[in-house]
Amino acid sequence: MENQNHEKEISFTFNGKRIKGIEGQPIAAALMANGIRAIRTCTVTGEPRGIYCGIGHCYECRATVNQKRNIRTCLKCLEENMDIKSE
Amino acid sequence: MKQKVVVIGAGIIGTSVAYFLSKKNVNIVLVDAKDIASGTSGACDKAIMLQSKKWGPALELAIQSATLYKDLEQELQQDLEYRQGGGLILIDNEQDLKVLQQTVEKQNSIGLNVKILTGDEVRKKNPYLSEKIIAASWCEEDAEINPMLTAFAFAKAAHKNKAILRLNCEVLDLVTENNRILGVQTTHGKIYADSVVICSGVWTNQILKTVQLEVPIIPRKGIILVTEKLPKIIDCNILSGSYIVSKLQKEQNSIPYGIGLAISQTKSGTLLIGGSREFVGFDESIKTKIIRDIAKQAIHAFPCLDNIHLIRSFAGFRPYTPDNMPILGEIPSVQGLYIAAGHEGDGVALAPITGKLMSELITNQKIEFDLSPFSIERFLESTIS
């Protein structure tokens, strides 16, 4: 896809693996751009879960971000060296 | 002909009364203006605590109820999330510790096994507790249960025993003749019965006023906060000493107000954090200040809760009575009319024994428990105008 100007590429980790994304974009978008769609595991069924509503209502895309649990990755913006972990 | 009984109210008390009656070859109709556990029983926590009960007959009632709970899942053939995980009452100052020590001595004297633990001993049991906790009382007999599951299970079991459930059916009037009950008038017609049991909790006076009676059951609003799902950090019921000291020490007629911590973790991992005590009628609104005060109390006891999400809060109305004891028994002025209400915050703990005793009373069986301290007559003289 076309690259917008003034975009800064930074690196972050998802479940320990170092990957790249664009600073300031929602974490979920950065994961999706890296081909990662399964963000967490459902505690009831053990199935993976990912983005559904994209605007913070369904809470399906939450993850632990810099040790803070249950962060909605569709709302939280990506920062340099962020540590993102599945729940 | 079989005896016919109408039970008004499908909360945990009404469903329990209906269930125990249904085992006794009685025709039962259980009516509720809304749904099963749609009032207080659906807006409370899940504690079955013995050590928090008021000293005296109420405690004896609670002990018998706790015994019934142990076999209830098997009896009803359903998972009620019952767990005898014990209970802690936390103390953060010397003054409260003294009051608690006296109570524990009394509790031990009737065979209830309660121990005082030091601050370090408590933190060994639960490492997340704050350093500010200097002591706690521990009772292994304390347990917990899901009150909504329990009410539904009681209703289901009663239904299996041929009890009829009439939900969304509001009682408008009690039908009486010559000081004897004949039945109830509902939004869906009349139901005739030999006996009627009012298990309407905070709404009891709405029913009683149709026979010109009034009992001092007042709605006491309690707010409970719900957190996001968390890993196991609490595996028993926890109350703060300030809550319980004020309850046990309270003088008659003084009205308690304030915040006292009551905290437990559900099977799914959410924490239920109570609670406030307010007398504001049936106003369900939740003031942000109270949410913050409750949260502060929780963080005082568990500093690790400082950074977690609350997902919601809810308010429930506890049927408060001036002496903190329920009203159980027949109403003297109307033959065949019974009341089982006013359990305040002990409805969950006392539900099985209330159902059992009321069923025995209504079917004229011998009761191995002195119900006279719970009689409505203790209030009648002072409240009839």
Next chain:
Amino acid sequence: MKVDVAIVGAGPAGLIASIELAKNGMKVVVIDEYYRSGGRLLGQLYEDTKSEKKRMWDGKEIANHLMDEALSLGVQILCKTTVWKIESNCLFISNSEIKEIHSKAIILATGAIEKALPIPGWQKVGVIAVGAAQTFTNLHRVKIGNRVLFVGIDPLSISVAMEMKKAGIHVVGMMLPAPSLMTGEKSNPQDVLEQLLMVAHMAPNYFFRIAGKLVKGKIKKLIVNLLKFNLIQIMGIPLYFRKAVTQINGQREVESVSVSNLSTNGELSRIETKLEVDTVCLSGGLLPLVDLTQVANCILVDIPELGGIVPLHNKYLKTSVEGIYVAGNITGIEGAKVAMAQGKLAAFSLLYDFKIVSEQQLQMAFNEVDIARKSSPISFLPNIKIGRKIMEEKWKAYSIPIGEK
């Protein structure tokens, strides 16, 4: 924090309201949960058939323009902030610095959320709501999948499918959800097509403009005729009005869907085939997001013509709670142009109550809403005007007993 007006929602309605208020000397804060302002505008990118000057409706550009204007007028915009409670002119917010905002009046412009369209397997990774698909494609410019199927055929999902196709994503087609208690008329080919054709005259694309011309007065006949064709295409995207998705399959992520044929009346055939896809976009329509009006004790009413449960309000967008106004999709599902006109109306309604603008100015703002409606390139609900009328009647019934003149 103390302001004159707090606005919740930095979408088209909220931003315009903030601009109008700031122009009239009000101190305004706009709060939004998202990381940037613009709301639903951000994902919108389509042909504007009603516009004379411009042929493209670029929502993001409009959002940027509105944001710049608001900021230049001194409006404060608080993004990444959730309003979680409203208590008599005090908003409680989740923000690391500010916890409370005290204001003299509040405009709630919280927009809409998507209705759930639950079909078995909808919880799987790779199933995504159409609005999210739109934002990821047009705003974040991230490819959401390689073979995408849309379930639910309506004006929004069709325009998103076309946008996606333009972005180079392979859109396998569009189908209906299998009939269930939850899907209702969304599973009935005749109903779906009828709803589409009723808004066809203002739809943003070729197919509907053509169909819309054909339709005048003989909708039923046209529908039955159209449904005889197994394949209707828009821009190379197949629209299967007679196929329903019964299940979404896949071990860890979406691998395929099970598909059955539908009769024209919406009865499902028993024969099932499998179609390989890796992404499913669900479109169940929009629902006004009324949570905050409920928290603030506003009276709510159910008007299906407006999209569901909405806060009771008068024609100048005042709710039943003094000092609380509403604008945009929270009042009923319509396009961005109407939301913007409503934002202005809510601002003028408030300014009128504060005795800053005249009755005439208020009336002009009111008239602009209808003008915006007529010039909207896209419409979502066929009976929106009837819905607005019902709301006026409900307001009258409510306000007369309490002595409103």
